[in-house]
Amino acid sequence: MSSSHPAAAYSRAPGREIELDVATQDCQIHMGPQHPATHGVMRVLLKADGEVLSGAQTHLGYLHRSAEKIGEMVDWLQYLPYTDRYDYLCAMNNNLGYSLGVEKLLGLEAPERAQYLRVILSELNRIASHLFAVGTYGLDLGAFTPLFTALRDREIVLDLFERICGARLTYSFIRPGGLWNDAPEGWLEDVAAFLDLFEKRWHEYWTLVVENRIFIERTADVGVLSAEQAIDWGCSGPMLRGSGVDWDLRRDQPYQVYDRLEFEVVKGSGYRGSVGDCFDRTFVRMFEMTESIRIVRQCLEQMEPGPVHNPEVKSVIRPAPGSAYCGIENPRGELGHYLVSDGSKIAVRVRVRAPSFCNLSVAEHLMPGSMLGDAAAIIGSVDIVVGETDR
Amino acid sequence: MKAAGHVSWGGGGQIEAAQRIAARAAEAGLPLQLHLPNLPPLAEEGEARRLARKPREENPEYEWRGDPYLQVMDPAVVCDLLRWLREQCGFVQLYDLSAVDPAADAPELWVVYGLLNLAEKVRLELRLGLNKEHLSVPSVVAVHQAADWHEREAAEMFGIVFEGHPDPRALLLPEDWDGFPLRKDYEFPDQYQGISCT
Known part of the structure; x- marks a missing residue:
């Protein structure tokens, strides 16, 4: 303490x-x-x-839906909609994680345009997810306004998603081999317009939430997680980076076209308290949104017309026997899929390494010694989605 | 800049890392055996060969694609092994721990440990075969705290006993749940506490 x-x-x-x-x-x-x-x-x-x-x-266990068991009972492609439902705030990223795992087992990859669109979609979903995280964190701490302003901009992202795939929350749009469809006409221009708008509005959130005196008092020096602890407990994402660890899968084990894009890995620095407190985790989420804007802009600049689906991937696929682990950087941390195939059309094992699961396991050890009112502040700063911890 | 859409097979240097660790483990006298995938990516496979590839039951040759792994030959040493990997080889994070039941008639379950080296940016997969007659393995919570909830989950889902786990309660399932759902021989219940499941 x-x-x-x-x-x-x-x-x-x-x-x-x-x-x-x-x-x-x-x-x-x-x-x-x-x-x-x-x-x-x-x-x-x-x-x-x-x-x-x-x-x-x-x-835990109130939202346990046996996602891993279902994975062993349906076809490889039929499992995709279940991935939407672990972490329903960033379903695009979940789709991407599973698709990359299956592609690794298949030994092929998506066309280049699909890869750029996948990065755009997952970064937009990261913005939406972090907005929701910061907004609900305000709610956890007793402030109603941040959530409503955050939902205002999150709606724009969801509208963009609705136009490209028809769904607002559970997309199943990114799939093994590429995408379900190309972006409709004018969609990419609207994404660019959203980025311009959001870049201005980001400062509103910064002053409304993060520079707010009450917010700082409630989060600075609360729930301090050291870098060693964060690594030992298997933390990832903003939880790990908030503790000052320089690790981001998008840069350190790049997938898709991330190795062509320039962005900073944001780390907690003890801006208002000590490194690794609840404030730093929110600080990381805030600045990751600005980095996502940068990433999407570069993608819009670099991408070229082309196919968005690899014709090798048919409706029924039979990956070669083997096992593959594929970890990607979700808004909450590393979403890993450990897939085992025996060469048939149904998986032997679909193991989901959920970021909130590992991040939450440390929360109960951060609480002893802090005030009762800080319990909500600590749990909120982990940014869990119970659909994902329980699967 | 890498080629368009480059897929880093084995997760970027993972095969080299596995080879290096296997060589060092052999020097240190640790019971690890290296397994490398022997199927190339689909794009590098010839058309004729691709057509000739058959499902496993018709294909007695053990050919597989994916990540390399190190097989732990003796379950008793798993804590020492993880400690050695952490202190000597820099694998500081246990990012995942889970189990796999390959088939209902398979004699063994696998326990899979996923380790991450943050400095060298490589992953390592350890695999441990456990005879289904005797599903017991030392808990590694003393080495990696991250194993705490993962082991509880694997215990209730597969019926593995993690010897020395500090808090071996069920995690996701009710305490009175019958059977181990992720085992291939699991039979779905008709009811739970009088609530119909069908």
Whole structure:
């Protein structure tokens, strides 16, 4: 616990010795399963000594839908819609992760235009997801306005997605071999117009949320996660980078056309508190949105007309026997698919390494020692989607 | 700039890394065996060969495509092995731990450990065969905290006992769930607590 934390002041307060003579009892509090800050249905059992948390235990499984078992019962391509449903805030990225895994097993790749469109779609989805993350984080901390302003711009992205694939949340648009379809006429111009608009509005979020005095007080120096801990607990994405670790799969193990694009990997620097606190994780998400704008602009500039689907991939595919792991950088961290094929049209194993699952596992260890009111701040800063932790 | 849409087979230097680690493990006397994929990418495969490729049941030769892996020959050493990989080879993150049941009649399950070296930017896959008659393996939580929830999940889904796990409760399933759902011989229940499942 850092010295500036309110709980530290509490333990130093005069009269503490007298209080210790009073018989006290730890209080158990059930947070969830129906609690807005759990972003889904999840229960956290908190143990509190007065206002200070002395323990936390996460209970999962309320949204378990056996996605991995379903993967062993349907065709390779039929599984695609299930990937939309692990992390429903960034379904494009989920589609991409699974498709790349299948392509790796098949031993082929998507045409170049499809790869550029995939990057555009997944970066737009990253903007939408981070907007939602920052907005709902405001809500977790007691501010309603950020969510509504964030949804305003997220709607524009969802409208763009609706025009390209017909769905607003569960797309199944990126598929093994390429894309379902090319972008409709005028779509790419509208993406460029959205980027121009969003670049201006980004500053609104920055001043409304991140530079807000109350937001800083609630998040700085709260839930500090060290770099060593973050690596040891298998954290990835903004959770890992918030702790100052310089790691981004888009740059360090590039997939698709990311190796042709220039962007910065944003890291937490202790801008308002210490490195790896809740503020830094939000800071990383905010600046990743500006990097996504840069990436999409470069894609729009570089891409050329061409086919968007590899004709080798038919409706029924039989990847060669083997196993492949494919990890991509989702908004929440590394989404990995470990696929095992025996050469038949149904997978032997579809293992999903979900980023929120690993990131959440550390949260219960960040809570002891912090204030009861910070529990929502810590869970919110992890940015979990329970559909993904439970699968 | 790489060629258009380059797919880094084996995840960018993964085959070289696996070869290097296998050689070092042999020097250190650790029981690891290297397995490399022997099917080329589809684009490099000749048309005739592609047409001749048959499903596994008709194809006795073991040919496969994908990532290389290191087979751990002795489950008892898995903690020492991960500690050695962490301290001597820089594999500091356990990004995934899961199990695979290859077939209902297969004698073994696999436990798969995915390790990441952040400095050299390479992944390493370790695979451990466990006889279905005796599904027990030491827990690696003491080496990598990340294994905590992954082992709990693998335990309830496959019925593997992770010896020495600090908190071996069920994670995603109810405590009283019967059977191990991700095993190939799993039979779907008709009801759970009086609620029909069909």
